[in-house]
Structure formats: C-alpha cells, structure tokens
Amino acid sequence: MSSRSMPEPAISMACAPHLPSAAVGRILLHDAAFADGASPALRTGISLTIEDGKIAWIGPNDSADKTRAEVIDAGGATIVPAMVDCHSHLTMQGGSHWIDRGNDAPAVLRQVARDNAKRLADAGILWARDVGAPSAEGVPLSIAVREEHKGKRGAPYMRVAGTWIGKIGYPDMWVTTDSAGLKDAALGQLDLGTDLVKLYMDAPGGVRDSPFTVDAVRAAVAAVHARGAKVAAHSGYLDGARVAAEAGVDSIEHGMELDDDIAKTMKRNSVTLVSTLSVFASWETFARTTTIERFTGAEGKQRMGKRKEGAYASIAAAKRAGVRIATGSDFGGGSVRAGHLAWEVELLVAAGLEPHEALASATRIG
Incomplete structure (x- = not known):
C-alpha cells in the first residue's frame, strides 16, 4: 500500500491521485x-474538503459543496486517517547496524531526525512517539528535535520520552539506576522537558528477571502521573512485563512474552500494548541482505524465530483479554527504517487482528 500525506489534521490515500500544492485554497476530493x-466495512461515495490546508468537511458525494473548489477525482482511492507511530526513535536511522548508529555524533543524529521526520510525513504518519534517544551533555537529543519541528508543515507532531532508564549495567548513554533510585530518575527526565518516561524492564546481560520491583515501578508511575505525564515500559521478557503490568504503567512496548495472566492484568490496569512485529520481519530480510552472523547463522535464525513466535502469541493473548493494542515500528532504535508503519498494520492482521482493528491500532488508538 502506498500513501501520501495531507496537511494536518491529515488523511492518507491509498492509490492516491495527484494532489495540488498547499497553495490552493479549497480542494475537494470526490468519490473516494x-x-x-x-x-469492517468501507464507506463508499465519500467526498472530502480541504480548506487552507486543513480538513474542513467529509461526507457523502451528493452533499459536497463544489463552490470555488478544485475538484480532484479520487475514484478508486481509499482515504484513511493519518497514522501514529507509537514506538519510534527519530534520531536513529535503523538498518542492520542500528545499535552502532546510536553512537554517531549529535549533529549527525539531529540530521537523521530531520530526514526521518520528512519520511514520516511523506508516508502519512503525522504523530511520532519517540521512546528513546541518545543524549548530548546530559540532555536527550529528542527534546531539541521536538522543539525544532513543532508547528512545522511537513513534519509529524512529536511526543518524546528522553533517554532510556535501565538498571545499572547498561551503556553510559542511558540513565542507569536501581529500584531505590527509579522514581528520581523518572522525574529527572521530566525535569529536562520530556513528555513521557521510558523504563527499560529487561535486566542487563540477558537476565530474565525484572530489573525493578513492583513497588519501585508503581512509585515511579505515581510520581510521573502526578506531573501529568505517562510511563512507557520496554519489555522483552515475561517477568519485566508482569512487573510493569502490575505497577500500572501506561504502555508495554514490544511485549514479546506476554501470557494470559499478564494480559488480564494489563486489561485491569488499562495498560496498552504497543506492537513492534515489523522488527522481526526486518530481521528476516537481513538473513538475505547482510553477512551478520546473528541474522544469517542457523543459531541466530532459530533464536529470532522463537522471539517472533512469542511476540505473535503475545498479540493473541492481548486480544483475548481485550487489551488496547497500538502500533509502533521501532524505527531507528530498532532495525526498521522510518515510514514503514503500514508494514506493522499488515503484520497485526497476520497475528490475528481484523483489518479494521489493525488500522484502528495505527490511527485512533495510537
């Protein structure tokens, strides 16, 4: 599916006709x-009016006002709401060397963010929730990126989480702490100007136990909520997801090992699952396009297959429990590149969501 962006509040159009420049005052897209x-049903025979770069009206063809409008024949095109990438890393470029690229110079990372912002808008993705960025002189680069793009046409709206907060033992670019210092670390990110906080609920070194206690995470969540902000929690393993769900974080990112009990706790505590299935799909392509052993070797492929299986099972558990599912691509901070959120929608359908449910996850639920 190809898509093109429209000015905010936006739409995307599959199989879009040529659209005039934003300089045209009034545009009518007819018969989409x-x-x-x-x-689950498409609404057909729909027209949409854009005035001064903003959507002014949408409704049936026979109610459309064509007065002083440039009428565009949109027959055969499908209008969808602009998408929301709930798990993104604007300052990072993705690809098979995505981890190394996080160590690039701040000026390089800032330019990557500009390029990524344009790619998102071009793909009809007009909201980006940045859930982790490297820092320069102690300040996450994502804050400056958000301010640079605020109010600009051709760029998405942004909400940023600052840098990652993990257990002591992670890289220097992170904020690292233990359970006793978790609340202060979270509030420290808000003090710098972030919109939300990102907790890393996997322990260093592949340890599968949660790095923080339920009480510590719950206290951090309460303190962040008291400031009017939210908490996102990375979770690749079951125990970290269990702790995050019990503590009432706002979202679990990835959620690769959810079971039915955790999903029920998420539903009870209004915790959203942010899916990132396209990461595994991109890894599978690297088995053909790179020489990196973790992607091309038999052991690496087996490990990736097991992780993918767990992630798909987690989507199924979340759906059974009625958990809200939002979509993320993990571009930049993972292997996917910016602008490929439609891939995640397709993969959610493959994981068991109905097509309209997957679209909702990438739009209004996000």
Whole structure:
C-alpha cells in the first residue's frame, strides 16, 4: 500500500491521485472510499474538503459543496486517517547496524531526525512517539528535535520520552539506576522537558528477571502521573512485563512474552500494548541482505524465530483479554527504517487482528 500525506489534521490515500500544492485554497476530493478503523466495512461515495490546508468537511458525494473548489477525482482511492507511530526513535536511522548508529555524533543524529521526520510525513504518519534517544551533555537529543519541528508543515507532531532508564549495567548513554533510585530518575527526565518516561524492564546481560520491583515501578508511575505525564515500559521478557503490568504503567512496548495472566492484568490496569512485529520481519530480510552472523547463522535464525513466535502469541493473548493494542515500528532504535508503519498494520492482521482493528491500532488508538 502506498500513501501520501495531507496537511494536518491529515488523511492518507491509498492509490492516491495527484494532489495540488498547499497553495490552493479549497480542494475537494470526490468519490473516494473511506476506512476509519471503526467498522469492517468501507464507506463508499465519500467526498472530502480541504480548506487552507486543513480538513474542513467529509461526507457523502451528493452533499459536497463544489463552490470555488478544485475538484480532484479520487475514484478508486481509499482515504484513511493519518497514522501514529507509537514506538519510534527519530534520531536513529535503523538498518542492520542500528545499535552502532546510536553512537554517531549529535549533529549527525539531529540530521537523521530531520530526514526521518520528512519520511514520516511523506508516508502519512503525522504523530511520532519517540521512546528513546541518545543524549548530548546530559540532555536527550529528542527534546531539541521536538522543539525544532513543532508547528512545522511537513513534519509529524512529536511526543518524546528522553533517554532510556535501565538498571545499572547498561551503556553510559542511558540513565542507569536501581529500584531505590527509579522514581528520581523518572522525574529527572521530566525535569529536562520530556513528555513521557521510558523504563527499560529487561535486566542487563540477558537476565530474565525484572530489573525493578513492583513497588519501585508503581512509585515511579505515581510520581510521573502526578506531573501529568505517562510511563512507557520496554519489555522483552515475561517477568519485566508482569512487573510493569502490575505497577500500572501506561504502555508495554514490544511485549514479546506476554501470557494470559499478564494480559488480564494489563486489561485491569488499562495498560496498552504497543506492537513492534515489523522488527522481526526486518530481521528476516537481513538473513538475505547482510553477512551478520546473528541474522544469517542457523543459531541466530532459530533464536529470532522463537522471539517472533512469542511476540505473535503475545498479540493473541492481548486480544483475548481485550487489551488496547497500538502500533509502533521501532524505527531507528530498532532495525526498521522510518515510514514503514503500514508494514506493522499488515503484520497485526497476520497475528490475528481484523483489518479494521489493525488500522484502528495505527490511527485512533495510537
């Protein structure tokens, strides 16, 4: 599916006709279909009016006002809401060397963010939730990126989490602490100007136990909520997800090892799952396009297959429990590159969501 962006509040159009520049005052897209993610059925015979770069009206063809409008024949195109990438890393470029690229110079990372912002807008993704960025002189680069792009046409709206907060033992670019210092570390990120906080609920060194206690995470969540902000929690292993769900974080990112009990706790505590299935799909392509052993070797492929299986099972558990599912691509901080959120929608359908449910996860739920 190809898509093109429209000025905010935005739409994307599959099989889009040529659209005039934003300088045109009034545009009418005529006779399109509309998929809003609320219903499995397309609405057909739909027209949409854009005035001064903003959507002014949407409704049936016969109610459209064509006065002083440039009418665009949108027959055969499908309008969908602009998408929300709930798990992104704007300052990082992705690809098979994504971890190394996080160590690039701050000026390079800032330019990567500019390029990524444009790619998102071009793909019809007009909200980006940045859940981790390297820092320069103690300040996460994502804060400056957000301020640079605030109010700009051709760029997504941004919410940023600052840098990662993990257990002592992670790299220097992170904020590292233990359970006793978790609340202060979280508030420290908000003091720098972040919109939310990102906790890393995997311990260093592949240890599968949660790095923080339920009480510590719960106290951090309460303190962050008292400041009007939210908490996102990375979770690759079961125990970290269990602790995050019990502590009432706002979202579990990835959630690669959820079981039915954790999913029920997430539902009870209103915890959203942010899926990142496209990471595994991109890794599978690296088995053919790189010479990196972790992707090309038999052991690496087996390990990737097991992780993918767990992630798909987690989506199924979340759906059974009625957990809200939002989509993320993990571009930049993972192997995916910016602008590929539609891939995640397709993979959610493969994981068991209905097409309209997957679209909702990438739009209004996000």
